[in-house]
Amino acid sequence: MKLTLKIWRQKNSNDKGGIQTYPIDNVSEHMSFLEMMDVLNEQLITQGTDPIAFDHDCREGICGMCSMYINGEAHGPDRGVTTCQLHMRKFKDGDTIYIEPFRAKGFPVIKDLVVDRTAFDRIQHAGGFVSVNTSGNTQDANAIPIPKDDADKAFDAATCIGCGACVASCKNASAMLFVSAKVSQFSLLPQGKVEAKRRVLNMVEQMDKEGFGNCTNTGACEVECPKGISLENIARMNREYLKASLASD
Amino acid sequence: MATLDSKIPEGPLKDKWTNHKNHINVVNPANKRAIDVIIVGTGLAGGSAAASLAEMGYSVKAFCFQDSPRRAHSIAAQGGINAAKNYQNDGDSTFRLFYDTVKGGDYRAREANVYRLAEVSANIIDQCVAQGVPFARDYGGLLDNRSFGGVLVSRTFYAKGQTGQQLLLGAYSAMNRQIGKGKIKMYNRHEMLELVMVDGKARGIIARNLVTGEVERHSAHAVVIASGGYGNVFFLSTNAMGSNVTAAWRVHKKGAYFANPCYTQIHPTCIPRSGDYQSKLTLMSESLRNDGRIWVPKNMKDVEAIRNGSKKPVELSEEERDYYLERRYPAFGNLVPRDVASRAAKERCDAGYGVNATGEAVYLDFASAIMRYGKEQATIQHEHDASDARIKELGTKVIENKYGNLFQMYEKITDDNPYKTPMMIYPAVHYTMGGIWVDYNLMTTIPGCYATGEANFSDHGANRLGASALMQGLADGYFVLPYTIGDYLAGDIRTGAIPTDSPEFDEAEKSVVDRLNKFINNKGTKSVDHFHKLLGKVMWDKVGMARDEKGLKEAIAEIRQIREDFHKDVFVPGTVNEFNPELEKATRVEDFLELGELFAMDALERTESCGGHFREESKTEEGEAKRDDDNFAYVAAWEWTGDPGKAKLHKEELTFNDIELKQRSYK
16 A cells, blocks of 8 residues: 555654654554554654554553544544554555644643653552552452452443543544543442542542533543543542532541 | 561461461551552552552552553453352362462462462452442342362352452442542652652652653652563563553662562463464453363364355364374363463464364354253243254353353454354463562562552462452452552651651662653664564574573573664654653564563573463373473572572472362363
8 A cells, every 4th residue: 555644743742743644554454543653654764763652551441541532532543452452554645644643731731742641640549559568468369259340341331541542633632532431430339439439529620620611511531532432431530429418428 | 688588477378377467566547647659550459559558648659651551551450350259159268269379370379378369369359349340240139259270169249241340340430439539649640750769769750741751750668569460571462552661660770579470371262363463462351261162173174165165164074183182181171270371372273174264263162051051041931942053042041141241342343243253363362360469468689669450460470360360459459559559658657757868769760761851862773663573583482382492592682682783773752851652662672572581581590381381391191281280389589680690599388288289180
């Protein structure tokens, strides 16, 4: 395949940045999108120019490090995948592909396609945990049976890989899908219920401080989420938040 | 000079750890605040240690090169974590887990370490459940188990196909709690490039801030290396792109012995490579071997027909298929340990029976499992006259529930539907059992420098059993290091903060800055990847699944040549003082090029076959690996002497008091 790539270049967080055009030839349909980027970078290096910086690590869709905005969609046109799992067979010979970083106030650009997502870490510092110390004396793992349905729902919420596609896809740059997945995982499990109130209040407060927008129920986040995190989690978080804010003890 | 004292406690095997814990020094809570510990790496081993040490009161500084500790490569582990809980009432016990692990490791691990691992395994599951890790459960609400290769019980706990992510998120959440309290200072996007030693002790690191490029000094009373394995020395592996040996190699060059570098695990079930542009290989969880049957065609004409597309694998009858694992190993069948399964696949493909264009693929087939589960479901749902199509539909649903995300991943990569046609798989480098030598306390031969998880060598011998990596990482971090490190740090309660303006820090920083500048100023003509790929090819061809003297000697010479060319001709664009991924790669590949040579030397020196290390010269008449306990029942610990080719070998003899050494058999 022969492609034209329009890629966002930005030297650092202070640079204004802009789109540059790169033609690329001999792209195999079996390549992953990032392998195509590797080939382009190898060409740029051979020409003695600065390769395109992009985040990536596991290349099997689980670390959540890769983060491109491809033709106006987080992780590109395929569904249920991260950019590293996107394959070139989803494109056609002669296509022009626009590649940009995730854009959100909460995710400042570091360089080219690399953004700073530490806001997600800080939201979790505020409450994304169960307060239990390491000890060889916690109770037996089977001491509290957990209904399979709850355990499965908690697992589904916990599959979030923290990539930030939800934020990038949202017109309000809202982080509600991400935060609600974390809140849901813990609130569905007996171990997490003890601190549920404190957790949801603190995490939502931190989310707001980081400059993420609010949720207006457009659902783009759910569509673009590589792990299929459901909007139900946002509803659950709203219930948790209301309960924690309004109900007295 | 450092000596090899493994510090294994006296007494009966089952009491060693308890007695040891009861008698080592502890640091009182008020003093812990004044003690700093640096942890390099935030996977299961590093993350769990960081959280636990901070909870105990130490001041922890944790480092990872990723943008968040949650992304460390432990996250990619799929199948599960072992623990001797005996929830399935199949006779599991601490001893049985210990026994399976030593046997699975082909009797090349330390008895005392492995027993301790088995002993704390059950605590790990308790701890993780308390943290809110959503393990799979059955309808009664209790934890579910599956079985893995090389064992005869079901002791593997799992969270669908992403057990690693769920356990890492557990450790990460425990870290978050301590980061929020200020007890852990987290350094994301930082890479350790040097160890700093003061008066013969590990006292800090030099790290580069990968965003600004700034070279920083960090001091501490102890340094823990939890930086994972070095499988990327092969260029293509299932490791993440960033996984590297640098932290481990830097402490090796400062005096920590490197043990058994040649022990590499080649995982049998990975997606075969598709082209030269390939950047990494993807693992399909070993749990698939619970239900998948591995085969190649019996007849060469079918192999050819499949390769040229005139026949489909599903068209072959049972008689036309060679289920070679079931044929060769009737007792364990498709669930033989990884090393055995990988070599058997290579044997068939070398004989010409590989089923894809490259000749490097075998089938992993779920058709019989789908029918078996379908019949079971039909009975449960009282559909006694269900058609084959209906049975298939019901069975497919069961398989989807068990492995859905893995099947989806396979389909996304290969564009093949594994519910309808068998998966194609081939072995790939996955894990390194070798690593930094540590004593029973997990301390390296450098005082105050520890190594945990995959970065050390201690628990898996020459082959690791499935679902044991997660167990070891968390055992080290939650339940071993937090105790043993106190024994050392008790001597530091009056030391006070370690200054970073000492000549030792000056010198270490200068060496790092010089190294980085050398790359930028080199102005060669070839990319870092160019050399990494050359190294990987030599490693795979000559130091891979089967090794012989001639190939290993060639490999050593070739690696030296590649290293020389690399230093002469590598081109690293950009500058030191900016976000520069090529510069990161350059320092990592420089270290891989040294490790690769030591790796081949170690393989050359060990003329026996054991576990993942297979020497052509040492096999039985049937072609199975032949161990040589009389001459090789030792840990090979290598000391740096200024050149990887001149490393000095030290031997730690392995003694087995509680297990009888046998030639491994899974027949």
